[in-house]
Amino acid sequence: MLVDLLIRNARILTQDPAQPVAESLLIHDGKVLALDVDRQSVPRARRVVDAEGAVVVPGFNDVHAHSVWFGLGLMEVNLGSVASLEEAYAVIAEAAASLAQDEWVVASGYSPLLHNGAQPDRDRLDAASGGRPVWIKHSSGHACNVNGIALDLIVARGADLAAPIDGGVVARDAAGRPTGLLEENAMRLVQDIMLPYPLATIERALDLATSHYLTEGITSVTDAGIAGGWIGYSPREFGAYQSARDKGLLSVRMQPMMVLDALHTVPGHDADPDSRGLDAGIRTGLGDDWLRLGPVKIFSDGSLLGSTAYVTEEYVGCPHNHGYLQMDAHELRSSALEAYRAGWTIAMHAIGDHAVDHAIDIITEAQETYGRKPLPNRIEHGGVIRPEQLDRIAAAGIVLVPQPHFITEFGDGMAKLLGPERTATSYPANSLLKRGATLPGSSDRPVSNGRPLDVMQSFVQRLTPSGEVYGPDERITGAEALYAYTAGSAAATGTEGTRGRLMPGMLADLVFLNQDPTAVEPSQIGATQVLATMVGGEIRYGAEIFPAQEGRDPAMASTGEETR
Incomplete structure (x- = not known):
């Protein structure tokens, strides 16, 4: 058999518990074919890459960013x-x-x-x-x-x-x-x-954003809100994503979320339930491995940074300020359920704990009434959250999507607004893992720095700008942070069957690193350098560092033995 690519001489952190570490990797047709194949039975490869001892991990997946x-x-x-x-x-x-x-x-x-x-x-x-x-x-x-x-x-x-x-x-x-x-x-x-922005401008923004992602090892991104509301740039925004892909301007795999405002009542048969969606019944899941519609993004409250997130207890130093919902609570529930009935998975922005109450109630009602969907329902952020809410989230299979790098950039200000008790569980991580819940990697870029290795360091250290530890019980290990940004993110986006691990059948999306981020001191995780990024078996960043030799294994070149 003639395969497309052999990567050898690497330390591969597969994120597969059955084979956590490997030294070589075979890729064919954009997917992982095998790991650590015996040298005597290695198939002939069109190209061979000598990783020169580099660490190889699955491509990073940011499940909450804003690329445009x-x-x-x-x-x-x-x-x-x-x-x-x-x-x-x-x-x-x-x-x-x-x-x-x-x-x-x-x-x-x-x-x-x-x-x-x-x-x-x-x-x-x-x-x-x-x-x-x-x-x-x-x-x-x-x-x-x-x-x-x-x-x-x-x-x-x-x-x-x-x-x-x-x-x-x-x-x-x-x-x-x-x-x-x-x-x-x-x-x-x-x-x-x-608004709206010209589609050509949006395409250019996607080109710039996704090209930058490659330099940081990002191979998949969920864009948390397009085409409507105050976060969309054009009612035709998804069309710009399609055009960008057609023109080769989309450098990484994308899962855009439609904003609730972009959906509308779609007529149907009298026997069909009232629903809110897009014409022709388009819904979550449409697309392919490069571009696929994600959940519907629903805003329930505001921001912690602006003291507009909806909290049960007032902000410290801000008497009578509890933030607020962005729409009437009844309208929030009814519109979310209408979208869910139409086939849209829910991703509800909820930063304050009062908003989280609404989100949990709505999502659990949707799941119990209409069943669960292939993509998990999500709550975005969870900046202020109570332990009993985490219990309900885990029990319902809801994915909470926190952004630990907010702590690194804004932690002192957030702690001042919340006080010590609420800060202890703000933007949780370890509490989710202890409950068996999914923990993904995300940044909310450009609200915060989106470089995954920096965010991983924030997961582990949780240090504010002044050096204070923000919620020490929520710290996780470097290995857990890497898993979050790979396999955890895949689970959060319903793609665990195709990405997030390096094992046979998975997409060949991977990153070459100069050191093992799970084996260095926490303060050095962010110092890890991305040497190259591969998407679908093609090196799209750093090809000059790891040039592929055609058809020969460098280790056998001196003997003339061809890779077979």
Whole structure:
């Protein structure tokens, strides 16, 4: 038999309990064919890669990221690294100087939590932009700032800034003047002007984002919300994913989630139950190994960073502030059940524990009434969660998707808002494993750094920026963190039969590393370097490091014995 590829001289961490470590790997037709085949019976290979002792692991799978948002951020003014508001104004001014007078200055990545809660001043933004409209997207994705010029444009379109907004807030100063801060659903005021994005722009964003993913060893991503709501960029957004794939711009496997707002009532026979979905009955699971529709993304509350997540006990230092739901509780339940009936698995954003209560109740009702689906139902984040909620999540087979790198970047601010008791179980990991629940790897990029090896280090260390341990009982081992980002993520996305482990029949998605992240000190996990990334048996990053030799095993070259 002539096979496509032999990888030899590697330390392969398979994530398969039956054969946890191997030294060689045969790949054919984009899939793993065999491991550690006896040298005397190795089939002839078209190509041979000598890994030179590198560690090989399954490709990393980020089950909660925002690729278009991330890619657009690579194209927009970056405020993620500014040290002060003064620096932010200077960056805005520099960007504005190259724009026409009526063009918008669009910036990304600003985090008030990293600036002691400070928000950009609308008047200073007016001056910095030279009278151009400014739109600053917060890193949390749950708020933005606009300047006075932008507010004038919003009003000119007929918006009433004084009118209440369901699930959103237009912030005002003591005199009642809008400050330019728009929270949650209030962001639609500016999005109604700026959206939808051209499909070509979305394709370009996907190209930039997925090309970057390869450099970090990411081979699969679940995009947590497209095509609707305040997180979508076009009603035709999934079409941009398809076009990007057709044009070769989609470098990794994608599982986009439709936002609930993109679904609508679909008529059918009188005997069919009321349902919410897409025309023709399109639902979760449509697609192939490269591009497949995931669950429906449903927002129940806001963000912990913005103190808008819905919690049962008020935030420390914020009297009477419990956050809020983004829609009426009855509407949340009924719309989620309608989508589930139509065949959509649920992925419900719930950060505060009160929102988590709603999510558990809705998902368990859906499962008990209509049965379980091939993809597991999920709760995204779980920033504030109680032990009895974890018991219910595990018992119901729900996947909780936490982001440990939030701790590394925002942990001090979050701990201050929550107090010690709630911080102890915030963004849990070990508690899920102890209960036998699935723990996946995720980042919520670009809200937070999405490099998997850095997130794994956060899983293990749970250190805040000041060096405090955030919920020490929730620490896990390096081996558990690697498993989460590979096999755990596969289980969370319903793809455990095709990816997440290196064993016969699995997709040949894998990463070459310079060291074993499960065997180094926790502080050195993030220092692990990605040498190369393979998707479907093809090295798509780092090919120059591991060039494939055609048809010969380098170990046998000196004797002239051909790989057979």
